Structures are given as C-alpha cells and as structure tokens.
Amino acid sequence: MKIKNSEFTISAVNPRQYPNDDLPQIVLVGKSNVGKSSFINTMINRKKLARTSSQPGKTRLINFYKILGETNAKELPFYFVDLPGYGYSKMSKVQQAEVGKFIEQYLRKSKNISLVIFLIDIRHNPTVNDKIMYDYIINQNLPCIIIANKADKIAITKVDNQVKSLQDLLNPLHDLTFLPFSAERKIYTENVWNKIENKIVTISP
Numbered sequence: 042m043k044i045k046n047s048e049f050t051i052s053a054v055n056p057r058q059y060p061n062d063d064l065p066q067i068v069l070v071g072k073s074n075v076g077k078s079s080f081i082n083t084m085i086n087r088k089k090l091a092r093t094s095s096q097p098g099k100t101r102l103i104n105f106y107k108i109l110g111e112t113n114a115k116e117l118p119f120y121f122v123d124l125p126g127y128g129y130s131k132m133s134k135v136q137q138a139e140v141g142k143f144i145e146q147y148l149r150k151s152k153n154i155s156l157v158i159f160l161i162d163i164r165h166n167p168t169v170n171d172k173i174m175y176d177y178i179i180n181q182n183l184p185c186i187i188i189a190n191k192a193d194k195i196a197i198t199k200v201d202n203q204v205k206s207l208q209d210l211l212n213p214l215h216d217l218t219f220l221p222f223s224a225e226r227k228i229y230t231e232n233v234w235n236k237i238e239n240k241i242v243t244i245s246p
C-alpha cells in the first residue's frame with residue numbers, strides 16, 4: 042500500500058461525532074502502552090500524527106485518522122481509529138471502567154468497522170483484561186487479527202515461536218491470524234498491509 046495522504050479527522054467522545062461517511066474503519070484495540078498509536082504512525086510513515094507517549098493512558102478520546110492509500114493504481118480511502126488503552130493501573134477503577142465503556146460503545150455502535158487490529162505485547166502472556174477484550178471482540182463477531190507488537194524486544198530467532206505460543210493461549214483453534222510487529226523497527230509491516238488491503242478492497246464499491 043502506498044500512502045498518498047493522512048490526516049487527523051476528529052477526537053470523538055460521543056457516537057454522534059463518529060465520521061458519518063461510509064469509509065471502512067480499521068480500529069486499534071489493546072491495553073494501554075502496547076503501541077496502538079505508534080502502530081498507526083509506523084504504518085503511514087508519519088512520526089507524530091497519532092499521539093504517543095511513554096506515559097500510558099495518553100489516548101483518552103477516540104481519534105479518527107483519514108488515510109488515502111493506493112494499491113494497483115486504485116485509491117483506497119479508509120480510517121485508522123485509535124482507541125484509548127485499557128488496564129492503565131494508575132487510573133482509578135472508576136476511570137478504568139469509563140474507558141472500558143467508551144471502547145465498548147464504539148465497538149457496538151460504529152457501523153463501519155472493517156477490521157479490528159488487536160495488539161498484544163509479544164513479551165508477555167495476555168493479561169486478564171486482554172482476555173476479556175478478546176472474548177468480547179470474538180463474541181461480537183467483529184473481524185479481527187492479532188498483532189504481537191514490540192517484536193524488537195526479543196531475539197529475532199524467537200519471534201515465530203513466541204507468536205505461536207501466544208496464539209495457543211488465546212486462540213487454540215488457530216483459526217485467526219496472528220502476526221508479529223515492531224512499530225519501533227518498522228518491520229513486518231507488509232503482512233499487516235496485506236490483511237488490511239484485503240478487508241478494504243472487498244468492501245469498496
């Protein structure tokens with residue numbers, strides 16, 4: 042995918058603010074600090090379009106970024122949707138519950154979700170919250186791929202095995218796509234673009 046343009050569209054607090062065009066939405070879900078905003082920046086070759094931080098809990102609103110991609114001489118407009126991260130331990134329980142409701146509201150109300158990109162940390166077993174979120178996405182029948190981010194943090198020779206053992210834990214039937222990724226090193230992007238393109242192309246007019 043070639044990126045022809047990328048721009049911030051809106052920070053939504055309320056479903057009425059979600060874009061009301063019918064462009065496909067590719068949404069990033071995952072715990073706080075796992076690299077959702079970094080993922081977006083890496084995929085579109087922008088350093089800071091999506092706000093990232095070494096302090097977790099930075100993304101509090103639902104940020105929409107409109108992307109104009111091109112593949113095989115065909116323009117493919119879509120949104121990357123950056124959700125707030127869950128499970129930030131420094132937030133109060135009440136605030137954490139609010140973030141959870143916010144995420145759930147988006148996943149339930151947005152009509153144009155083409156793909157959920159569920160980010161986990163390649164180094165760690167999925168957290169309790171990861172499992173809750175994963176089950177929710179599957180039960181809602183949302184199309185989903187799982188990305189094990191921060192692959193630069195482990196030896197390259199261990200990456201494939203680690204992705205497999207994470208899949209054994211979350212998806213023992215192995216019927217979903219699990220891929221490694223590193224937003225830091227900008228590696229493994231091609232496989233992820235292929236998955237995204239497939240989803241966008243099949244629903245384009």
Ligand SMILES: Nc1nc2c(ncn2[C@@H]2O[C@H](COP(=O)(O)OP(=O)(O)OP(=O)(O)O)[C@@H](O)[C@H]2O)c(=O)[nH]1
Pocket residue numbers: 071072073074075076077078079080092093094095096097098099100124125126127190191192193194222223224225226
């Ligand atoms: N080593 C390494 N660090 C990464 C990678 N991806 C993200 N980070 C770092 O992890 C931290 C958090 O990244 P963000 O992209 O802000 O994470 P987020 O998931 O958007 O976090 P919230 O907005 O709090 O939910 C930053 O310091 C990033 O530089 C990666 O692939 N490798």
Ligand SMILES: [Mg+2]
Pocket residue numbers: 077078079092093099100123126
């Ligand atoms: Mg973020």
